[in-house]
Amino acid sequence: MKVTPKLSSSRWRLYVLWAACATLFSLFLWNLGFRWGELVDSAAHDAGFNMRRPLAPSAVAEKLPRSSDIVIVELPREITRPLLAELVTHLSQARAVALDLMLADRASLLSEGELPIFQDKGLLTRWKQEDKILADAMKKAGNVVVGSWPDLAPGGKTIGWTNSAPLFEKAARARAHLKVIADQEDGFVRRLRLWEERDKVTKKTKAPPPIPAVALQMVALATGKTAQQVAAPTAERELWVNYMGPDTVFKWQRVVFANALDLWDAKDFKGKLVFVGQTDFRSRDVSATPYGEMPGLFVHVNATATLLDQRGVPQRLSVWWVVALSLGAALLLVVPLARWTFLICAIVTAFEIGALWLVIAMLWERWNIVAPFSVPALAVLLTYNGVALYEYARARRTLGNVVGSTMLDRLLAVGADPRLGGTEAVATAFFCDLRGFSAWSQTRTPQQLITDLNAYTTTIVRIVESHGGRPIDFFGDGVFVLFEDEGHASRGIKAAINVSETLEKERQPHLRAGVALHTGPMVIGLVGHKHHFKPGAVGDAVNIASRVQSLSDECGFAVLATRQTLESARQDKDVTDSNYNPTFCGARVLKGYTEEFDIFGFKPIEVEKVRKLTAHV
Secondary structure (H helix, E strand, O other): OOOOOOOOHHHHHHHHHHHHHHHHHHHHHHHHOOHHHHHHHHHHHHHHHHOOOOOOHHHHHHHOOOHHHEEEEEEOOOOOHHHHHHHHHHOOOOOEEEEEOOOOOHHHHOOOOHHHHHHHOOHHHHHHHHHHHHHHHHHHHOOEEEEEOOEEOOOOOEEOOOOOOOHHHHHOOEEEEOOOOOOOOOOEOOEEEOEEEOOOOOOOOOOOOEEEEHHHHHHHHHHOOOHHHHOOOOOOOEEEOOOOOOHHHHHHHEEEHHHHHHOOOHHHHOOOEEEEEEOOOOOOOEEEEOOEEEEHHHHHHHHHHHHHOOOOOOEEOOHHHHHHHHHHHHHHHHHHHHHOOHHHHHHHHHHHHHHHHHHHHHHHHHHOEEOOOHHHHHHHHHHHHHHHHHHHHHHHHHHHHHHOHHHHHHHHHOOOOOOOEEEEEEEEEEEEEEEOHHHHHOOOOHHHHHHHHHHHHHHHHHHHHHOOEEEEEEEOOEEEEEEOOOOHHHHHHHHHHHHHHHHHHHOOOOOEEEEEEEEEEEEEEEEEEOOEEEEEEEOHHHHHHHHHHOOHHHHOOOEEEEHHHHHHHHOOOOOOHHHHOEEEEEEEEOOOOOOEEEEEEEOOOOHHHHHHHHOOO
16 A cells, blocks of 8 residues: 655644534535435435345334334225224223324315215214214224324315314324425425424414424323323424334234224223324335335334334434534544545545444434434535645645646646657757856855755746746756747747846846857657656757757857757747847867867847846747
8 A cells, every 4th residue: 555655744634624614614505405415314214224125024113112012903995984993892991093094074075066966865864873872982992092184075175183072182192293204305204293283263363372283192001101201292292103013013013994893802902002093005104214115004003113212212313413423523634634545544534434324324224313414424524625726736836836836737748647758849948057167166065055046046937938948957957947838939039038138137147148049840748757747848950959059168158059940930920130249259169079069159238128128028
């Protein structure tokens, strides 16, 4: 595994600061309630249920709190009120009986044209008699929790949860709502509203009391408390339902209507919490849960079991713990980010997010704690991406300082890994060094020397870049610059004169810059090893320029150029010999060559002429 060098304390602080900012930003987005966050949190929440899937249904059922106290009586799709009254009487010894039924006023289902017909047949009178039979049975049993399930008639007319004479409400032990609300994001029922505001009956009722959910009322009766004592209306009104499994886990506690009357004695229901309702999947009362489709009756049973859990009801993880979890996960990623490559860190990030998913699921499965997954996961992703982008920008900036911004753009534009070699082009090579530098350096300390050299090279780079030159290499007091593209020779001469003039004004009087230029074909690209290379230019033109530089003292000019450079510069329409004041220094034989080269010298012109000469560049 490749290990990076030790980080400075400032970069450590920067990474930690970014992790903290990523955590706060993730928490801010979570508080805004974005849809993606809720979907991610719900999926992580459901992972707790997925842990139970390999278990046998009986093993899951045994985990159901007080499961032996819960019995489900399944009704057929159609049942008369007298038969239902007989069942209620049979369940009189149960601790509580919940009727998950829409006990609507059947007359409200009829249209105005149908009312006279049913009235003539005596059906309306019979319905009222049947309602009274059921109401009397409920009142006598004294343990019935009647469910409220508002609905709409086919014509859009509101169906009351009870008939016009509130027989069932008066006869029941308690009233409860059966409203099951699915999440808007994916349609799954994960929470149940414990309290529901009752519809206003009269305009005089300004603040009607809330109606408890059937699960809340059943637990209140089972524990001998009031619904307000089990869950106060002012507290959070939603319960995270801890589903213990699919509906198959209830098969040994489920009994059909006929068997409840014929095979179960009344004493068999003593002390039980009995839920009566339809479990037919063809009915409208079917909800989507993390365990799949489930009748609404089973949702209420699971909610009741959740409230009866000795561990207490599921609680949301506090905001401070969310911050601690998210910040801890982000800071944990800082260590590998500071020491390992980003490819390895990407793998570590994926594993850390998976571990967070498992932690969230375990909190729910083992400790009844509902924690958001989106906040720590987003904090980890933002930390990774933020540090990666910072390091990319830092590496690009550093590499640009080494090879030059122009060459860096060319390297990155290739798309693939850069290759050694280059392209052949005609360009102007520019070499510059300090005359008298060796003797002068003996009077300076190493620290003073490096400071002066950096100032010297900074001045040269600033000038040549203003003329379109590209620094290629630095060696001691020498600088190698390349001028490419149109007008390269004229721009090189202008830059050389500008460098000579500027250094004479800014540096020691006894230090003089010697500049040499030559124009010719060369290969411009990358030189070195495939794993260690640098930009460069190779060719006879480069060697000639470096040889010409050694003639500076001999010729007595600060700037020297070959005839090839001068003729190339003359092709520029804005350039004439009067611009440069070239002086022919004669034909010279350079070291390593047999042929002669015509050398021209350029005396620095006045400041105003230099400014005028370079103003259009």
